[in-house]
Amino acid sequence: MPIAIKMPALSPTMEEGTLAKWLVKVGDKVESGDIMAEIETDKATMEFEAVDEGTIAAIEVEEGTENVKVGDVIAVLAEEGEDVEEAAKSGGSSSDSTSGKGDTTSENSAKADGVSDEPAKAQPRASADPQASPEPSAKPETSAGPAPKADGERIIASPLARRIAEQKGVDLAAVEGSGPNGRIVKADVEGAEPGKASATKTATPEAEAEVPEHTPAPTASAAKVPDFGIPYEAEKLNNVRKTIARRLTEAKQTIPHIYLTVDVRLDPLLKLRSELNAALEAQGVKLSVNDLLIKALAKALIAVPKCNVSFAGEELRKFSRADVSVAVAAPSGLITPIIVDAGNKAISSISTEMKELAGKARDGKLQPHEYQGGTASLSNLGMFGIKQFDAVINPPQGMILAVGAGEKRPYVVDGALDVATVMSATGSFDHRAIDGADGAELMKVFKELVEAPLGLVA
Structure with missing residues (x-):
């Protein structure tokens, strides 16, 4: 029976994607685990693996095709012993196989973790263009979406x-x-x-x-933006950059931001870092200032649980651990790999894990579970000499900490004016979920942990 290979849902929020490249052609035999195509989603370019064995009978969607809906037939597979030409003519209509949205009646599925309510049998592997930040949960469908049954249950249909x-x-x-x-x-x-x-x-x-709904903001098309006669080169946006533009616009339009800034004396932290690096040198571990700041933010979130929350429509989600998303600049745009349970990890473990995740982010090899989620974010532009900035909240998280450069400034130390290494840190808070006083408490605790850093290793 011919099998219709359908556009898979490779991330929880994917509704359509670009079939970037076919790695097979008509007549090729494929086995379970063979890479058949590269698909560009709203988060990454993923490799699509075969599950069933057979012969490619037809390619229904040419490579380079954009806006292919999840569930659309992209190819037809003839099973062992079937006539390839007859299978191609059928278009896979005799088998209701789909890889999209968690709806499947055969094994042709390649889903990100948590998309389907049954175990996925083919896991996607990221190859390039990771997305800037974890996407909020998928919106309820309103046209042909889940409708309530008589008993109040949601309808599940392909x-x-x-x-x-x-x-x-x-x-x-x-x-x-x-x-x-x-x-x-x-x-x-x-x-x-x-x-x-x-x-x-x-x-x-x-x-x-x-699942709170975010209304996509309208975007200006190139035809509507005047060029004023200035020479320019038009570079087409990839799906990752489109998602960054859409989500950041949504975040600023739908989330009431409140910004709180503190100046933090870094000298004690820098001294501790130097001592720890000397002790860890034999293990090949070298801590960065950012590693210690990740730990400080995580411990502050645990100490002030009212800031370790997420606004979710009619409910407030209070998290029992601090998973810190850390902004990393990748070739395709910003992405935020996650240090899970950072508050309870040793700083050396955070450092090792962060180096591995940052390398995978720059190589485009992050898996969805490594960048989707998080309870708060940290963005550090200090290495560029930026003194202070206000970061945009990464929905559905409730806050993000923006860290500037450490620089020599006049500072009162032990009641006397002195010169110290000082860093400005600004917390952006979702005012729907976090009150100003609670945000201020978090910034106070963060400052205390950095200025008395032995608490980070206690």
């Missing part, structure tokens, strides 16, 4: 099944799904009697509260 239901006027709430975990698939809808169409239903208020 995109193809939803399209057919909309065309036939079938009420999905009245259809029993035969797919995994009761998922409604193509065959279920084709055999259903037409009824009230459910295409206009929206997600329940409970679902909307569970």
